[in-house]
Structures are given as structure tokens and as C-alpha cells.
Amino acid sequence: MSVEVAMPIEFSDAAAGKVKTLIAEEENPALKLRVYVTGGGCSGFQYGFTFDEKVNDGDMTIENQTVTLVIDPMSLQYLVGGIVDYTEGLEGSRFFVNNPNASTTCGCGSSFSV
Secondary structure, eight states, rough: OOOOOOOSEEHHHHHHHHHHHHHHHHHHHHHEEEEEEEEEESEEEEEEEESSOOOOOOEEEETTEEEEEOOOHHHHHHTTTTTEEEETTEEEEEEEEETOOOOOOOTTSSSEEO
């Protein structure tokens, strides 16, 4: 009997698909998308996204479509219950976090407070 463990954060199919495309363009299958939270921004905290080859001790990894999302433990506490997603529209294309923990956000969509 297998028990399915709920992940504390979701990695959307749209985000995973875009990561897969970008990794193929870079021709480096070792790359992973790292999402992190830092102090700053107009609302107190801001999200960051980068490609990383390493997974550090304590990092959480989530796989979707053969690509990996990596989150450090400090950032994870601010992201629990959220969704890492990707959108393309009139405002351009971007990765973003749909975060239910954010009490306020700003117009740029990458800054929040808890």
C-alpha cells in the first residue's frame, strides 16, 4: 500500500514545461529551477528564480515533466501552500508564485509581505 504525501508547494505543468524548454536550449540537463525568497522589494520580501545545478543539504525538490524545482528551507516556510507557475501575456512572460501566505503584494507581482 503506497501513501501519497502532499507536497507543501505545487510546481505547475506550465512552469515545468517552460523550464524543460529553457534547459533544452541551454543544453545542460543538470540544471534545476531554484525559487527563493529574499528580503527587499516594495512589500518586504521578494521572489527570485534562478537555474542551479546543485541541490544543497535541506533543499526540497519537486519533479514535474522530468525537470526539478529546488527550494531552500528558509524560503520554503514562506511558500507553503503556494504554486510556482508560469504565464505569458500582454505584460510579458514570467515565472511567479501564487502564494496564499502573502497578505499584501505589489504591482510588480514579485514582492509580498506576510
